[in-house]
Amino acid sequence: MLVCICNAISEDELRAIARQGISDPEAAFAALGKRPDCRTCLDHADDVLFAEQRRQAGTRAPAAQTAVPSFASA
Numbered sequence: 001m002l003v004c005i006c007n008a009i010s011e012d013e014l015r016a017i018a019r020q021g022i023s024d025p026e027a028a029f030a031a032l033g034k035r036p037d038c039r040t041c042l043d044h045a046d047d048v049l050f051a052e053q054r055r056q057a058g059t060r061a062p063a064a065q066t067a068v069p070s071f072a073s074a
Contacts, residue, residue, distance in 0.1 A: 024046075
């Protein structure tokens with residue numbers, strides 16, 4: 001799936017960059033010889049890089065925490 005339409009950067013390309021140790025979206029773009037254009041994709045690119053680095057480390061990205069009322073644990 002494309003992460004950046006302006007530069008035609010796919011999730012697979014970003015995952016490969018993350019495996020090289022690059023965790024910053026703008027640095028990832030630079031490693032691919034590109035620059036962010038409209039910048040709309042940078043949050044998603046950051047998520048892809050983070051998830052791949054966590055996967056490589058053998059852990060999953062932290063799940064969203066759900067608040068549990070204190071009376072529920074009684």
